[in-house]
Amino acid sequence: MGGLGDIVADLGYRAGWAAVKYSPETLARGVFDAAGTFAGRRNGGPEQLRKNLARVIGTTPDDVPAQLVEEAMRSYARYWREAFRLPTTDPDAIAASVAMTDYDRDSLDASIRSGRGVVMALPHSGNWDIAGVWLVKNYGRFATVAERLEPESLFDQFVAYRESLGFEVFPLTGGEQPPFQVLAERLRAGGLVCLMADRDLSAHGVPVTMFGEKTRIPAGSAKLAIETGAVLHAVHHRYTGVGTSHLSCGTVIDTDGGIAPTAQRLADAFTRDIATAPADWHMLQPLWEADWSPERRARLGIE
Numbered sequence: 001m002g003g004l005g006d007i008v009a010d011l012g013y014r015a016g017w018a019a020v021k022y023s024p025e026t027l028a029r030g031v032f033d034a035a036g037t038f039a040g041r042r043n044g045g046p047e048q049l050r051k052n053l054a055r056v057i058g059t060t061p062d063d064v065p066a067q068l069v070e071e072a073m074r075s076y077a078r079y080w081r082e083a084f085r086l087p088t089t090d091p092d093a094i095a096a097s098v099a100m101t102d103y104d105r106d107s108l109d110a111s112i113r114s115g116r117g118v119v120m121a122l123p124h125s126g127n128w129d130i131a132g133v134w135l136v137k138n139y140g141r142f143a144t145v146a147e148r149l150e151p152e153s154l155f156d157q158f159v160a161y162r163e164s165l166g167f168e169v170f171p172l173t174g175g176e177q178p179p180f181q182v183l184a185e186r187l188r189a190g191g192l193v194c195l196m197a198d199r200d201l202s203a204h205g206v207p208v209t210m211f212g213e214k215t216r217i218p219a220g221s222a223k224l225a226i227e228t229g230a231v232l233h234a235v236h237h238r239y240t241g242v243g244t245s246h247l248s249c250g251t252v253i254d255t256d257g258g259i260a261p262t263a264q265r266l267a268d269a270f271t272r273d274i275a276t277a278p279a280d281w282h283m284l285q286p287l288w289e290a291d292w293s294p295e296r297r298a299r300l301g302i303e
Contacts, residue, residue, distance in 0.1 A: 020084035028081055029242075036077030040070030049073070049284050051291060055211040056278045071279035075239060079127050079282060086129055087164055094130055095137040097244050104250035108233065111252065112139060117187030117230035120249060121221035123198035123270045124282045126237030129165065131247050132194060136166035142192035143168040145179045145220075147201060172201070180220065187228040194235075197221045198270055199287060203300060206260055208267035211275075213288045215267075216300075222262035226255050232262070234269035238277035248273060 020028055044050065046069075050061040053068060086094070111118045120135075120142075122128050135142055146159055146169050159169045168186075170179040183193045197218050198210075205216030225232035234251040251269050255262045274281045286292055289302060297303075 020081060025085075028085065029078075032077040032081040033074055036074035037070055039077070040073035041066070045069035045073060046284055048286060048291070052281075052283045052287060053278055055213060055288065056275055056281065058211075068279055072281075075126075075280045076282045076284070078239065082127050083129055086133065087161060091133055091137055091165075094133045098130065098134045099240065099244065099246045100248070101250070104248055107250035107252065108139075111231040111233065112192070114231060115190045117190050117228055118192050119187065119221050119225045119230050119232045120192065120194045120235045121197035121232065121253075121266055122194065122235045122237065123274055124196060125274060125277065126239055126245055126280045128194075128196065128237060129162070130245060131235065131237045132162075132167055133165055134247060135192065135194070139192060141166055141168055142194050143170065143183055143186045144194045145170050145172050145183070147172050180224065183220075183224055184228050187224060187230040193224065193230070195221050195224075197266060199283070199285065206263035208264045210267045210271050210288075213290060215288045217263055217267055217270075219259055219263065221266060222253075222255065222259045225253075226259060226262065232266070234266055234273070236270075236273035236276075238280045 023031075039045065044066070047061070049072060050064045050069060053064045053072065054061045057064065057068070108118070122131070132142070132144070144162070144167055146162070159171075162169050170182055172179060187193055195218070197220070200206075200216040200218050202218070204219060206219045206222070207214060207216055209215070210217075221232060224230060232253040232255055233249050234253055236248045238246050240246050253262060253265050253269065289297070292300075292302070
């Protein structure tokens with residue numbers, strides 16, 4: 001593939017992005033809500049989503065309420081609508097739409113004042129880009145990592161988009177140097193690093209238990225905090241209404257004992273937070289070992 005196919009994908013994405021970005025808010029919201037509702041109702045919604053939600057609410061996939069699946073797909077559609085429209089949205093308005101408790105704010109303030117650097121680890125919940133805009137508005141630039149996409153031009157668009165929001169973005173693979181080294185430098189200088197940390201995209205994830213089942217999460221957040229002495233915060237973003245959301249970031253994760261115990265404490269925090277807003281957890285991929293393909297299990301040496 002590549003060549004013409006990449007060009008077509010790139011042009012299609014650019015056109016779609018522009019159409020959503022410049023559409024009236026009410027029109028865009030109506031279209032994306034309808035699309036999310038349709039996806040949630042069609043054939044009972046995505047099968048893997050139902051399996052994942054079943055773990056969160058403690059039931060079987062067949063017993064996951066249809067309303068929850070629909071809400072989850074509308075939340076996912078909302079994420080994409082907001083993502084497309086963020087570059088044309090007033091950062092002040094975005095920051096004002098995010099609520100936070102005094103406890104969370106005081107906890108984050110204390111960690112930043114320590115000068116040790118702060119690692120903020122998030123699950124794929126709510127809209128992490130909105131959380132990022134809030135962070136830039138209140139604390140300035142932070143560093144993060146982006147998974148490479150195909151075609152390359154699409155990846156470049158995503159990087160440029162997030163950098164336009166004030167993020168410093170490093171590619172997960174294929175960069176001038178491994179992202180871990182650069183992120184460690186930022187932390188040792190007292191900076192902020194934000195990482196998505198609930199889904200492992202490599203073969204080096206840390207085994208943990210979430211919602212009572214085995215899975216793996218990325219080692220990066222725990223490893224960075226341990227090796228640099230930075231403070232590790234578990235962060236969670238969820239929607240609270242039309243145009244409003246809530247950001248939790250007051251949970252400081254103990255890093256004693258090494259990477260494995262630290263990762264499990266982080267997974268425990270994710271388990272607690274995701275359970276408060278299951279519909280806002282955008283996890284449509286196989287997360288738990290029990291759902292992994294034979295190829296993936298073999299690659300990781302799991303019988």
